[in-house]
Amino acid sequence: MGPLPLGRVLATPGALRALSEAGKDPLRLLARHALGDWGELDAHDRRENERSLENGWRVLSSYPVGDEKIWALTEADRSCTTILLPSEY
Numbered sequence: 138m139g140p141l142p143l144g145r146v147l148a149t150p151g152a153l154r155a156l157s158e159a160g161k162d163p164l165r166l167l168a169r170h171a172l173g174d175w176g177e178l179d180a181h182d183r184r185e186n187e188r189s190l191e192n193g194w195r196v197l198s199s200y201p202v203g204d205e206k207i208w209a210l211t212e213a214d215r216s217c218t219t220i221l222l223p224s225e226y
Contacts, residue, residue: 140171141196141211148220152207155222159203163220166200170209170218176200189213199223 148156148163156163169176175186175198182197189196198209208226211218 141173141190142215143167143171143211143218144215145217146220147217149222149225151222151225152220155202155205155207156220159205161202166198166202166207166209166220167218169200170196170198170211174198177206 146167153163156166173186173190175183177199178186178197186196186198188194193213193215195213196211200207200209206223208221208223209218210221210226
């Protein structure tokens with residue numbers, strides 16, 4: 138299976154602020170997500186992502202960025218991927 142299609146990429150103001158403050162490039166985070174590096178997920182959530190790839194469901198990654206966590210969430214229909222803070226969900 139190739140990279141996860143990301144669709145339109147969106148980012149919330151909070152996530153952009155956290156990434157900027159930490160000096161992190163959002164494109165690197167998106168690349169990790171697209172290539173199946175789900176970041177800091179537990180075993181259950183990793184299995185769910187694998188099932189999501191097989192069944193066309195939503196895919197979630199979680200990355201530490203400074204003092205925050207940043208989520209990358211690709212919708213089930215692969216129309217868009219949103220970068221956000223968990224508190225913005």
